Amino acid sequence: MHMRNQEERHFGVKMELQEGFRFISQAYEGDRLHGAPFASDEPDPIGEAAAPSTPALLASAVGHCLAASLTEICRHAAMPLRAMAVDAVSVVAPNEEDLPRIRRIDVTLTPTLTQSQSDTMKQRCEMSFRKYCTVCSSLEGAIDVQVRVQWQLERVASTIV
Incomplete structure (x- = not known):
């Protein structure tokens, strides 16, 4: 943003x-x-x-913001993306008063690269993108957000002659 x-x-x-x-x-x-x-x-x-549901909408906001941040970091690093898939889940559990609360949000980002990149370059992107997520950074200390990045390389269909 x-x-x-x-x-x-x-x-x-x-x-x-x-x-x-x-x-x-x-x-x-x-x-x-x-x-x-x-x-x-x-x-x-x-x-x-x-x-x-409202927990799903919060997970959506967190997932979207993290994905947008990683997309932007990849662009700045000249790592072209073909796609970005996101799975974001709010985990709701009872608190001490037996009232439902969001315990954590689990986010899996699956960026698909158009060309192979070094592990060092991918790690550099992973280490920096989260701080640019407005929503995730704003929730820090209130709700645990677990983020996993699963890099994929675009599969090019081979032609059989």
Whole structure:
């Protein structure tokens, strides 16, 4: 994320209850809408699981931010990516009061490189990208975020003559 020469940026979400525990949300910054409206719901048995749960949305924000940061670092390192797959999971467990809390978020990033890179170059990218993730860095100390990077090399189909 770039601050665009601003001291602060304000990202908001307007939400309206639809029914049960399902909300429709619209993201915005200032007077500019960001994307299409999206739904969220509570998992069963409280909600109907008709849309992503709030723990899943938090995992999505963390996963997206980490993937964007690694993508940017790879670009600066001249390591062209063909794809980036992300699996982000919020692990929810009861706390001391037996209330559900997010214990940790497990994120697996699978970048697919278009050409082979040295292990040193990949390690250098892995060591630096996380600090550029606004969401992950903001959660530090509150929620444990476990990150794993599984590098892949693009497979080129061979032609049999």
